Amino acid sequence: GNIIDPLELTNKYGADALRFTLSSLASPGRDIKLNTQQVESSRNFATKIWNASRYILLNECKVNSSFDPKKINNVVNKWIVHSIIVLKDNITDEIEKYKFNEASSNLYQFIWGTFCDWYLEFTKPILQGNDKELIEETKCTIIWTLDNILILLYPFMPFLSRELRSQIHDKEIEYKWPDFKNLKKSDDAKKEIDWIVELISQIRTVRTSVRIPAKAILNLSFKDLKKDKENVLSKYSSFLERLARAEIKEAKSKNILQFICDKT
Numbered sequence: 613g614n615i616i617d618p619l620e621l622t623n624k625y626g627a628d629a630l631r632f633t634l635s636s637l638a639s640p641g642r643d644i645k646l647n648t649q650q651v652e653s654s655r656n657f658a659t660k661i662w663n664a665s666r667y668i669l670l671n672e673c674k675v676n677s678s679f680d681p682k683k684i685n686n687v688v689n690k691w692i693v694h695s696i697i698v699l700k701d702n703i704t705d706e707i708e709k710y711k712f713n714e715a716s717s718n719l720y721q722f723i724w725g726t727f728c729d730w731y732l733e734f735t736k737p738i739l740q741g742n743d744k745e746l747i748e749e750t751k752c753t754i755i756w757t758l759d760n761i762l763i764l765l766y767p768f769m770p771f772l773s774r775e776l777r778s779q780i781h782d783k784e785i786e787y788k789w790p791d792f793k794n795l796k797k798s799d800d801a802k803k804e805i806d807w808i809v810e811l812i813s814q815i816r817t818v819r820t821s822v823r824i825p826a827k828a829i830l831n832l833s834f835k836d837l838k839k840d841k842e843n844v845l846s847k848y849s850s851f852l853e854r855l856a857r858a859e860i861k862e863a864k865s866k867n868i869l870q871f872i873c874d875k876t
Contacts, residue, residue: 621651628769629655635768636716657720658772661765664728665758665776671739673755675780681756681795686738686746689753690801692731695722696757697792703764704789716768723761730809731757733855755780760790807841808848815856829853831861 621630625648632654637644681693699722706715731754738750759780766773766787777785815830824830832852834845845852845860852858 616646616648621648625651625655626658626771628658628772631770632657632716632768635712636720638712640710657724658769660724660728661769661772662776664723664732665779667732668754668758669779671751671754673751673758675755675759675782676752679752679756681753684749684753686749686753687798687801687804688731688734688738689750690798691805692727692753692757693795694798694802695726695731696760696790697795697797700760700764700790700792707767719765719768723765727757727761734805734851737850737854763787763790804844807844808851812852812856815852815858819857826857828857830856830858832858833861 618630629651633646633651634644636654637646637650684690684693699718702718703715706712706718735750735754738746741747759777762773762777762780774785815832818824819826819830834842837845849860852860
């Protein structure tokens with residue numbers, strides 16, 4: 613026949629991968645067109661979460677019952693707290709409206725992009741630094757964020773969520789939907805880090821479009837950049853060097869590429 617046996621998919625890719633795939637395709641009023649490539653992609657997503665969690669635990673990030681997200685000082689940490697508050701509000705609304713496909717998509721984009729590709733990369737220099745107070749704050753923020761991510765993930769990947777949370781917590785785990793009503797969003801942190809993320813993304817796009825070698829370091833110069841953006845650049849220049857392979861210098865070569873990095 614022309615059907616796919618769900619038991620075969622479960623045996624090959626895991627129940628969580630199939631469950632996440634079905635939820636991501638569960639658009640109201642639409643028939644689900646399932647194929648093995650979609651389930652394999654969900655399995656890769658689960659592997660990404662597993663590897664990120666192992667990295668976090670290897671860096672000795674442990675749950676601290678006295679940790680209070682309201683007392684965070686670092687901008688990058690404020691940014692991820694702001695981001696997960698927004699994520700939780702969106703997912704809660706989407707689940708209540710039975711928009712499981714949108715909830716799955718938001719989770720996927722946040723975990724793979726915001727948390728793994730950006731936040732964990734931003735925190736690596738902190739964890740390798742010498743500021744013990746900042747390191748402790750960052751470790752607590754990382755594990756707190758991961759724990760809440762796994763709770764939000766539970767309706768979609770329950771087995772993975774429970775397994776990883778059992779590794780994070782020494783005591784018996786309980787599931788209670790996150791309540792961030794006492795936490796304030798940090799619009800300033802969001803604006804600051806989002807701008808750096810967008811700049812790095814644009815530099816990467818330019819590099820790819822003209823096939824600049826990955827090891828080549830670019831010289832960046834800016835025209836008519838506002839003072840507040842200059843301060844942000846100075847503050848996060850190390851991010852540009854490490855994540856975009858670029859340094860802020862006046863261009864001396866005639867081989868110049870131009871792009872708009874800030875329209876405001």
